[in-house]
Amino acid sequence: MTSINPNSMTDDYNFAYLDEQTKRMIRRGLLKAIAIPGYQVPFASREMPMPYGWGTGGVQVTSACLTPDDTIKVIDQGADDTTNAVSIRQFFEKTALVNTTTDTEAASLIQTRHRIPEHDLSEGQILVYQVPIPEPLRFLEPRERETRKMHALSEYGLMHVKLYEDIAHHGHIATSYAYPVKVEERYVMDPSPIPKFDNPKMANCPALQLFGAGREQRLYAIPPYCNVVSLDFEDYPFTRLKADTICALCAANDSYLDEVIIDDSGTRMYVCSDTHYCEDRQSKGHTGTANSLDDPDNVDRPISNKGGDNAASV
């Protein structure tokens, strides 16, 4: 086996994997997506060396945007260390030789599946969303020709009927993720399946937000400082939603929490979905109930996975 000189990796792969013609096609599409915020630009999505549903759209957008100077971060539901995030991060380490990080503030490009980081994004950063179904009206109207006409005519009554039916059935708008937004008072857009807790972060965001749907072959974008409004009613205004507690590891009360079932009797632990945010807070000395093992209350209830000696006392 020959040894691999990292400097020659781009001889094996074109920079950032995709061929130049594909990148040009995606780049032209991205520029039109930026010029028409919230509008879905069709593009000739390629087969990628990963299955649909693993972020093929996001990977193609990232590949078309990446420069050798970028530092990228990849998250899956907020976590840097899940399979999808790790494999995509390694993909770009290998094919583009770019630096990677888990630090939200240090990243110039962040590819995300289903979350917006808790840290505020800054000017010059790019957030690339992996999108499964880009068409917000798809489950209301399955025909593409019809939904395209509805966007052309700004005919979004059906979406309001759907939200109204939520209220009629559940007493409140029960849509809790992929909550539709209107961009610059024109296009209704699917924000990808982010929790609606994240929706307000899309508005007036200093970072450029790009969306790629590989299987559905669509690109769309929200330029920085854009007007993004979650659809609602005067008497049922949009509300954010998160578990009504604090993080068990870092005690954050302002972050989106994942619910983790930790034993057979259904005991639950709530932890930040954004792993970097949580680790950052813990390194600054914030501790939640689950990792303050010095606390006598916690000794007999080791609900952290770092149980150590305490694990024996269950």
Place this chain on the structure above:
Amino acid sequence: MTHDLGGGFNNTSKDAAYAFRAIMDALARPGYIAALGGLSPPDPLSIAQAGIALTLFDHETHIALKGRYGTDAVRAWLSFHTGTYFTVPEKADFIICDHDNIGPLDQLRQGSDEYPDQSATVITAYPRLSDGACRLTGPGINDEVMVSIADPSPFRDGQRSFPLGVDFILTHDAHLMGLPRTTQMEMC
């Protein structure tokens, strides 16, 4: 007659990646002046116009060269580096021209209600890109930004209402500034 075909990207992949980021930054943040480099195109193409061409043109695009850009040397250079097709402005995806030679916008492709993305992008030379008396507001702009556009009318007269429209990239030497259809312009 032979033309000098040198002066393109040294490393197609990486140079185009840097150039695209400059172009995308410019269009995503109207009023922000981006720069690209590393090219020596034939006159009268500017470095920025050439960089945009080599980053975005290929055999899937139709482009129009207006006025002094319609020379054999420019055509030969663009053909060699991109393989693009040449056409009239009315049918073009990209138009390279001077700022005083853009022509009536209603004759350019502005997209359709269903597909507003199928519209032209005009890559125009501009005498000066800096701070100035024209106020820009809209998506991509934090509050407002002032730029050195002397007269907004060539960029806005004949523009159909959003989402239809033509997008502009203004260039000067190696510098470029985006002016998408969403940007509102006002002289102060």
